[in-house]
Amino acid sequence: MVSVRSISSTPSSLTHNDLPWVIEHNEERCTLCGRCASVCPVGTLKLAYMRKRMPRLVLASSERGSSYKTFVGIRQNTEVGKRCIGCGSCAMVCPNEAIHPVHNANDRFRFQNTQHGEPAKRGGRRNVPGASxxxxxxxxxxxxxxxxxxxxxxxxxxxxxxxxxxxxxxxxxxxxxxxxxxxxxxxxxxxxxxxxxxxxxxxxxxxxxxxxxxxxxxxxxxxxxxxxxxxxxxxxxxxxxxxxxxxxxxxxxxxxxxxxxxxxxxxxxxxxxxxxxxxxxxxxxxxxxxxxxxxxxxxxxxxxxxxxxxxxxxxxxxxxxxxxxxxxxxxxxxxxxxxxxxxxxxxxxxxxxxxxxxxxxxxxxxxxxxxxxxxxxxxxxxxxxxxxxxxxxxxxxxxxxxxxxxxxxxxxxxxxxxxxxxxxxxxxxxxxxxxxxxxxxxxxxxxxxxxxxxxxxxxxxxxxxxxxxxxxxxxxxxxxxxxxxxxxxxxxxxxxxxxxxxxxxxxxxxxxxxxxxxxxxxxxxxxxxxxxxxxxxxxxxxxxx
Amino acid sequence: MCRLAMKTASEPFSPFSVLQAMEAMQEGYDGSGLGLLLRGLSFADYNHNPGDPILSGIAHTEEALGRLDLFMNSQGFELKFDFEFKVKKAMIEAKDRHKYILRVYRQPAAWKDFSQERIEHELLMTRLALRKDGEAHGNDLTAFSLWPEVAMIKEVGWPLEIGIALGLDSGRIESRICMAQGRQNTNYGINLYACHPFFIQGIATMTNGENTAFTPIRDWLSGRAFPGYIGYQSDSEVFAHILHYVTRQLRLPLEAYKHVITPLKNEELARHPQGDFLRGLRDACRRLIIDGPNAVIGTLSDETSLLVMDAKKLRPATVGGKPGEWAIASEMCGVDAMIPDRDRAKDFQPMREHTVIIPPDRQELQIWSQFDRFPVPQAA
Missing domain, CATH: 3.20.20.70 (Aldolase class I)
Structure with missing residues (x-):
């Protein structure tokens, strides 16, 4: 097990699975047009260059064992102030139905929405879904x-x-x-x-x-x-x-x-x-x-x-x-x-x-x-x-x-x-x-x-x-x-x-x-x-x- | 659907003739009961003073009758004439009818100096006290009306048979107006008070139809703090109370009734010579707007009769007759049966805007349209 300090973990650290809305992005369908990121009202989406290792079994010692692939993908910001609000603007502008937010009923965000001592504020109605x-x-x-x-x-x-x-x-x-x-x-x-x-x-x-x-x-x-x-x-x-x-x-x-x-x-x-x-x-x-x-x-x-x-x-x-x-x-x-x-x-x-x-x-x-x-x-x-x-x-x-x-x-x-x-x-x-x-x-x-x-x-x-x-x-x-x-x-x-x-x-x-x-x-x-x-x-x- | 028959004539006639008209209209009604209101009475055995109050009701037990006598005595009423129905008990479906009451009283001496309005109030309160007494004793006493020149009978069964069972064919009692209705409120549990016609302080109505706006109207009338606005075992009772409210409380003429229960639409009021007044009246009396299919037949103390329709004319009613004698019925054959020797070409079936008024002199029919000028000089 690695030491605690070697990974980034604060009380308010959230992963995208902790957020009330999680972006589902289908890389296969994405054309990298960037419209989703530009339309997102809270800036939760960002297009990012990412690298992944492509491990390979090589017997000859003259070659390197693994190669790296660079790709462009979507990152969902996990900062409290920039979490996805589920508005779906990304889905609205996506030409290929490659992206949409999914509601996550088990979010941990609700416990962190008091940053700088400010209680949660919002617009809308009482959040009680279902038949009234x-x-x-x-x-x-x-x-x-x-x-x-x-x-x-x-x-x-x-x-x-x-x-x-x-x-x-x-x-x-x-x-x-x-x-x-x-x-x-x-x-x-x-x-x-x-x-x-x-x-x-x-x-x-x-x-x-x-x-x-x-x-x-x-x-x-x-x-x-x-x-x-x-x-x-x-x-x-x-x-x-x-x-x-x-x-x-x-x-x-x-x-x-x-x-x-x-x-x-x-x-x-x-x-x-x-x-x-x-x-x-x-x-x-x-x-x-x-x-x-x-x-x-x-x-x-x-x-x-x-x-x-x-x-x-x-x-x-x-x-x-x-x-x-x-x-x-x-x-x-x-x-x-x-x-x-x-x-x-x-x-x-x-x-x-x-x-x-x-x-x-x-x-x-x-x-x-x-x-x-x-x-x-x-x-x-x-x-x-x-x-x-x-x-x-x-x-x-x-x-x-x-x-x-x-x-x-x-x-x-x-x-x-x-x-x-x-x-x-x-x-x-x-x-x-x-x-x-x-x-x-x-x-x-x-x-x-x-x-x-x-x-x-x-x-x-x-x-x-x-x-x-x-x-x-x-x-x-x-x-x-x-x-x-x-x-x-x-x-x-x-x-x-x-x-x-x-x-x-x-x-x-x-x-x-x-x-x-x-x-x-x-x-x-x-x-x-x-x-x-x-x-x-x-x-x-x-x-x- | 109820079948309604009303006849008004300058010369008294037997109520049995109206029951025969009900028989003519028998097709399509359940014959579950009879409601009868006679006005302008004449008894074969007694010449009554037209101002003396007449009590109509049923004492279901001897004990109730005893209480009735005690109460009326204590109030200072003096019994002058007790009309004894020659009852054929075997023909009456209900078995708890100890005595049908139709009694002429002399009003209490203490009322001598009372204004007419006060006397009318006291008569109402006396009737309500009798009703309350009956209700407090398992409904063993039913009081339909207490008013000069008015008799009422309500019973369960086939109308003509009830007439025979009560000996109404004997000619011992006649009247200048007879309102008859042939049904108990079989939509719900039978309650004699729920049977048309309904009566309050000289005003009576009976209705052919269903008042779907009943609950809000009842709630509003109940809030008037007027002691007579109670009961409401039937949705049609409010028609009588609205007529009472318009003519006696608001002191508006009879024609205003139509404007209250079925007000004109905005565009019609805009063209009406008194649209401004009527629009305000509509707003103020908004909770009295009736709904559903209804033909309302009413009579007043002065022997005026009237007929009004709902705002969509969803129920039939015909008026016909000749000077001195007029009939209103829910079916045309009912009018035929009551006044066969009239000019049928002059029969009239009122439309949504009409109020048919037969004045006390019974010389001619007045057909008043809601689009016409409203007969209140001050309101002009």
């Missing part, structure tokens, strides 16, 4: 002989939802006849593009989304709205007629709001709504975390900050000190900014305290909705522990809040919107409709839209998930022109339209057999079943087996 709870809920109240089934292809369906404070009918009639103020209400598609900031997304991604949303509204007749995250909105959008499809978010860093407030006099239309972010499902207790890599010149200008600095927003709105004050001050202030014509609602992370927030909102006549973001929500940057272990699953949170509103008879007055893990495994309509029947008025989806409309590579096996570093191999979450030019906004817009057309058809395919077509089946819990007695009991739905 929402995937397991099915729609089992099928109208057949008791009721002629509807035809999803031919009948008319009303699938829209309301965003805004809805008055109790008695109060509505009274105010309408007296000519008093009626709170603003928007009729929107129940699947909403959730808040992703202009700093987190690349300009091409943002443009593609907005183009797609405008197409859905103006050509397809699907009233889709999208939310900005923290960080404002490009001035040309603020002054455009497309603003009506946008929910502007204000968050604890107030980034971008100088631009927004200054643009108010020049706005051609009102925004769809204002979202006040108090919390986020992926990282409860944290504010936005835009890392310096992504603070480009444009982003710096929009946010009113110097270029290339980290922009961690505070965890809470620093000017506020209690929920009552928050509800009073912020909601009313934002309402007043648009002369009470725009719905204003808070977004919170899923929590056992969500009901307390809701009950405060019920008592505020200007609160327009509540958005609850569950633990499976995605983000562009967060600590791994926040993402994986902090928060509350969305289904029971929404259900509890809805039943609480029902007990007060106010379920039509404050719509609850749900987010966090919708479409995590691709079943976006199933997940969304399950939440709607549990009591949500609509759902927000961010990660799903990145996956469906722009081909985001992230997965819950920790594939890619480097949105925080600005290295997005697809150009979705990068501010580096070399990367984001990979993304064609027109193609993103096309995929946005494809996605919403498909969701609309699937909504009808769910509603038709339930015998519903006149209104979105919010709270139609009698149509839900799950083969898990405990979950059924918790959600107050039917246990089936």
């Amino acid at each position: 709870l929402l995937d397991r809920i099915i729609f089992d109240r099928i109208s057949m002989l008791t009721d002629p089934a509807l035809d999803a292809g031919r009948h008319e369906f009303s699938c829209n939802t309301l965003l805004g404070r809805v008055l109790p009918p008695e109060e509505y009639v009274r105010r309408k006849l007296a000519g008093e103020w009626i709170p603003p209400v928007r009729e929107i598609f129940p699947f909403i593009i959730g808040s992703m900031s202009f700093g987190a997304l690349s300009p091409n991604m943002w443009l593609g989304l907005l183009q797609g949303v405008a197409y859905c509204n103006e050509v397809l007749g699907i009233p889709v709205v999208m939310a900005t995250g923290e960080g404002g909105c490009p001035p040309w959008v603020l002054k455009s007629p497309f603003l009506k499809y946008i929910i502007l978010q204000i968050a604890s860093g107030y980034f971008g709001w100088d631009e927004i407030i200054r643009a108010i006099p020049e706005m051609q239309c009102d925004p769809a709504a204002i979202e006040i972010k108090y919390g986020q499902g992926a990282k409860p207790g944290d504010g936005g975390l835009l890392m310096w890599y992504k603070v480009s010149k444009l982003i710096a200008r929009l946010r009113g900050v110097p270029e290339g600095v980290d922009l961690p927003s505070p965890p809470v709105h620093q000017t506020l000190y209690s929920i009552e004050e928050s509800v009073m001050k912020m909601i009313q202030t934002m309402s007043m900014a648009w002369n009470f014509r725009v719905p204003v609602y808070p977004k919170i992370s899923g929590s056992t305290s969500a009901k307390s927030v809701l009950n405060n909102l019920v008592r505020n006549p200007y609160a327009s909705a509540l958005l609850i973001d569950g633990i499976d929500g995605g983000t562009g940057a967060a600590y791994n522990i926040s993402m994986d272990a902090t928060g509350h699953p969305i289904a029971s949170n929404v259900r509890e809040c809805y039943l609480d509103l029902c007990a007060q008879g106010k379920q039509n007055e404050i719509p609850i919107f749900a987010a966090g893990g919708i479409g995590k495994n691709g079943n976006v309509t199933q997940n969304g409709m399950a939440l709607i029947m549990l009591g949500a008025s609509g759902v927000h989806m961010g990660k799903y839209i990145m996956q469906a409309a722009a081909g985001c590579l992230g997965s819950e096996q920790n594939r890619c998930n480097v949105c925080n570093l600005g290295l997005c191999p697809k150009g979705i979450t990068s501010q580096n022109p070399k990367l984001y030019r990979r993304l064609d906004p027109d193609q993103v817009a096309q995929r946005v339209a494809d996605t919403f057309m498909a969701i609309r058809t699937e909504i009808k395919k769910v509603m038709a057999p339930l015998g519903r077509s006149q209104s979105l089946p919010i709270g139609m819990s009698d149509a839900l079943g799950i083969e898990d007695r405990d979950v059924a009991e918790r959600l107050n739905i039917r246990y089936i087996c």
